[in-house]
Amino acid sequence: MSIAQALRDGALILQPVSGTARLDAELLLAHALGINRGEMLLRQQELTVPAAFAGLMERRLGGEPVAYIIGTRDFWTISLHVTPDVLIPRPDSETLIEAAIDHFGPHSPRSILDLGTGSGALLLAALDQWPQARGLGIDISPAALAVARGNAERLGVAGRADFRLGDWAEGLEGRFDLILINPPYIARDADLTGDVLREPEGALFAGPEGLDDYRRIAPMLPRLLADGGMAAIEIGHDQRESVTKLLCDQGLEVRAQHDLAGHARCLIAKRGRLAD
Template identity: 65%
Template sequence: MDKPLDTAPLPSPLPANGETEQARAALASAAARLTSSDTPRLDAELLLAHALGISRERLLLTLADQRVPASFAALVERRASHEPIAYITGTRAFWTIDLDVAPGVLIPRPDSETLIEAAVNHFAGTPGPRLILDLGTGSGALLLAALDQWPEATGVGIDASPEALAIALANADHIAPGRARIVAGDWQGTGDVYDLILCNPPYISDHAVLMPDVAGYEPATALFSGPDGLDDYRRIAPLLGRQLAPGGVACIEIGADQRDAASTLFAAQGLTVTCRRDLAGRDRCLVVTP
């Protein structure tokens, strides 16, 4: 159960030992305010770095020299109201890239990097994929991470959401200019075949109760998929094989308790399915081959 929000205003970041301690005192005060977060100090550091227009790493290296912008307190209040850090700062790190994100687009999670790891493993010892497809591309995270991994590849990101398409296009323009095509569409793809297909579909049960940071801010269409969370897998499975080139692979994200149920849907289409776990040891990625 969430702790009740403290409605007291954020204390002014007064210097602890002269002006050089202003930032340190402000971070301590902000962390104390963010009791609803699992990572209050980290959140405070990210917000202060954002307010200063520098990286968190730069902030920590120069903390004693930083003064605190007036905008910092408002950013902390937004986070205290459960707004995700990524929406406040407008950015999210993923694999080897930094992405723009915004409300209306799913925030990329570290768990999804498991799909890139699975692809790297599949193509180890080869030149890698030439053509990459990202079904339900969202911010473009999976596609652009893969293109950064394999500089000779090109790819397509497909999504049905206008908000997602706009963000993905902006990310593609500055991360992989000329190498990524972002188009409106669905699970049927483009009619072409691809060496690598990446997909993080909605897979949460309609009845699931999510944390306020997710439920109150992220798009439901990117989260929920029917009573058992499997509706989109049922749509994808019959369409996937015809989109995979010989020797290709599809890396598809699943919920931690969906390995057997989701694997059965793809195996029923004559596809070979294994599963890769994330860093926490949870089932996370179906590795599907023709």
């Protein structure tokens, strides 16, 4: 079977389980070939379909996310190793990096804090964006921290990235120019389907309203934010008002940044007079 035919058949087979069936088939076939997707598409006339492709397709049909099958996920300007111990980085979360670039302009944050770092996606993307910065990633999961440390080493930024086990910012001292936060924000009884069901529950759910972790994090931010700094906080599509209130109650100034779909995806919090 040719590469082109395998991709056509694969896309049809995966349509019932994926909204990106063609892309999934391409990524899985490239992984089976041991090359990247771009090279596979350019060289497809000279390549043959390896036997391993069928097994990868079976795993995808069983509901396993592509990122876990191939072990990698691109995010911002970097490529990350991911495992079932971490949330799969999503393009929506890149809105936090965009918000930080807008805030700092031609300047660079010197110190970066990533609360709930997971794979290290946000912190490592920020360190790649600002080569002079140093960062700290905190997570409650030792397994997630192991993934993040490995990613920092592979990306060559381990000397500028520290990772610690912790419960949000409990016991943490110091101030940071940039704080990045993508906490769990899905309501416990939300009706979820698809790939997300395979991801770590602790990185997804946050009580009956999806607000439990925001309630814990908001009071920590005034003491952690440096003068002139900002926190970029990811939110669910319907949480702008509720999370904004939690932050404003701590004396923070808040505005929203929208993702490519037009949803308020990131809240930008800065120190206000009441937080000083």
